[in-house]
Amino acid sequence: MRTRVRDPRLALALLSLPSLLIAIDISVLGVALPRMAADLRPSPAELLWMNDIYGFMVGGTMITMGAIGDRIGQRRLILYCAAVFAAASAIAAFSTGPWMVIVTRAVMGVAGAAIMPASMALIRQLFPDPKRSVSAMGAYMTCFLVGMAVAPVIGGLMIEYWWWGSVFLLGVPVMLLTLVVAPRLLPEFRAPAAGRLDLRSAALCLASILLVVTALKLVVNSGWSWRPVVVAVVGAALGAVFVRRQNRLDDPLVDLFLLRRPGVARKMWVLFLTALIMGGTSMFWAFYLQSVQGLSPLRAALWLVPSMIAMIVASNLGPWLGRHLPPSRIVLGSLVLMTAGFAAYTVIPPGRSGILLVVVGGALGTAGIGAAFPFLMNDIISHAPPERAGSAASLTQTANEIGIAMGLVVLGSVGTVVYRSRLTESTGHADGSWVDGFSRAADQHDAALLQHVRDAFTSGFRAVGFFCVAVMAIVLVLHVVRSRRPAVATGAQRDG
Structure with a gap:
């Protein structure tokens, strides 16, 4: 069932507001957590759950919530979950113990997991033309990225002048606005013969x-x-x-036949593998800037700004180029740009000059994924039947979530192996991770050991760069094979 909408652009703007807020909520807790810990005094396990429960529930429930949206209607699901998100945010702001934060953050995670795939499914309905749909996906992604970028600043200001709970109240007015305006601006769409969940x-x-x-x-x-x-x-x-x-x-619950459609499985692998290496390298960024180069958290955060700007610009530039060039060429160029960014990590020099190369590499990598992501997402959702659009969107987002989590493990293991090998060569022994190495050198005030740990970590970072280039080579092969097959099939049809 589908209802008509007067102005798709206003509808897109409304859909982007909750995504902006959800992105802020993902990032802002890192700023608020120290004050929350000092006030609520959680145990180490509770502190871990306070930080991680939101992401756990987003990744764990997204597929189910996407299927629910296909059955009850995407707009209805957004309205229900906006109300739940607003209520949970208000309760979280006045939490009196760690358990209240954990429970409310879990509820917010489930609501956020529903809003994002439902919004993407509606975007596909609002903009049926492929080129306009890609542009809309780019604009939606831009709002999400802006939220991620401004969250630390907004959170820092609110905690500076109010209390830590104020960061959760950001969600209340936005979700209330969604509840009031969505019935007038958003179309409704659900499967005409929805089965039972x-x-x-x-x-x-x-x-x-x-x-x-x-x-x-x-x-x-x-x-x-x-x-x-x-x-x-x-x-x-x-x-x-x-x-x-x-x-x-x-x-x-999930139509796995979608993965058998031409090229869809390969696109999913591209999304998964790029999420894996993007998520994994983010950890090395933080340690390199703060522990190796000795920058303060604020100065390190400022060096991340070029990457965020590059991603925001690319997520809008890519769809604009899509009006003049074939999408497969834009995605190919974007993946090559990502590969060049990861290649920069393989030649990180010692000293301060390494910062510039790492920042340039990060900007190239984020620009590449920013330009390619709207095309890949739109392509997968467009291959799904209209009544399964929510499930398709949730499947891709789940692949991203798991890819990021797995990237931390895989790339962390690669970097640790090389770190220990290099540190053993220079000091004769190595145990634990580089976190232990940096802590030990700081506690002992041993400048020589600190330099050895920094050199060993940088070697591990270079090895991670080589690993990422190898993964990108696989991604490029997947894309090229995927892009050529339809052309071959078309040629065969003409010959016939």
Whole structure:
């Protein structure tokens, strides 16, 4: 069922407001967490859950919420979840204990997981023309990125003049505005013959994703041990049961047939692999600027601004170029740009000059993904039947979430292996991670050890750059093969 809308541009602007807020909410907690910890006095485990629960619930429930939107209507789902998000935000602002923050953040994560895929599905309905749809996706992504960029500044100002709970109140007026205006500006769209939601599939999906992401977080926080391996195996087994069940159901939670459509599986792999290396390198950025170069958190954050600007500009420049050039060429050029950015990490020089090369590499990488992402997302959603648009959008976003989490583990492991090898060569022994190395050198006030740790970490960063270039080579092959196949098929049809 579809309803008409008077002005798609106003509808897009309204859809972008919640995405801006959700992005701010993802990033702002890092600024508020120290004050919250001092006030609420959480245990180490509670502090970890306060920080991570939002991302866990976004990744774990996005597929289910996308399927719900296809069944009850995308606009209706946005309205319901905007109300829930506003209420949870208001309660979180006045939390009296860590458990209140954890519960309300979990609820906000579920609501955010529903709003994003529903918004993307509606964008596809608002702009059926492929070129306009890509431009709309670029504008939507720009709002999300602006939210990520301004969150630390906004959060810092609010905490400076008010209390930590004020950062949660940002969501209340925006979501209330959405509740008032959305029925007038947004179209409604849902599957004309929506089936029942399979609760068993929803439970399997949630449990599988949460267990896999939990295992990855355990590896990042505590290193490899039997515990994360067991958790990952159980999560993967439940995931296999989930996939098997989807193939047997007449009305599955996720239509896996979408992945069999020409080129869709390859696009999903491109999104997953680029999310993996983008998410993994972000960790090295922070340690390189602060621990290796000795910059303060504020100065390090300022060096991140060029990358954010590059991504915002590219996410709008790419769709503009799409009006004049074939999308496959733009995506190819964007992926090559990303590869050049990661190649810069492989030759990081010692000293202050390394900052410039790292910043240039980061700007090239973020510009590449910023230009390619709207095309890739729009292409996947356009391949899905209209009644499954929400599920398709949620599937791609889940691939991104898992890719980022896995990137922290995979690239972190690569960097750790090289770090330990290099530190052993220079000092004769190495145990623990570079975090331990930096802490030990600082505690002992050992300038020589600190320099050895910095050199070893930089070597690990260079190795991560080589790994990313290798992954991008695979991504480029996937894209080129995907782009050529339709042309070959078209030629064969003409010959016939």
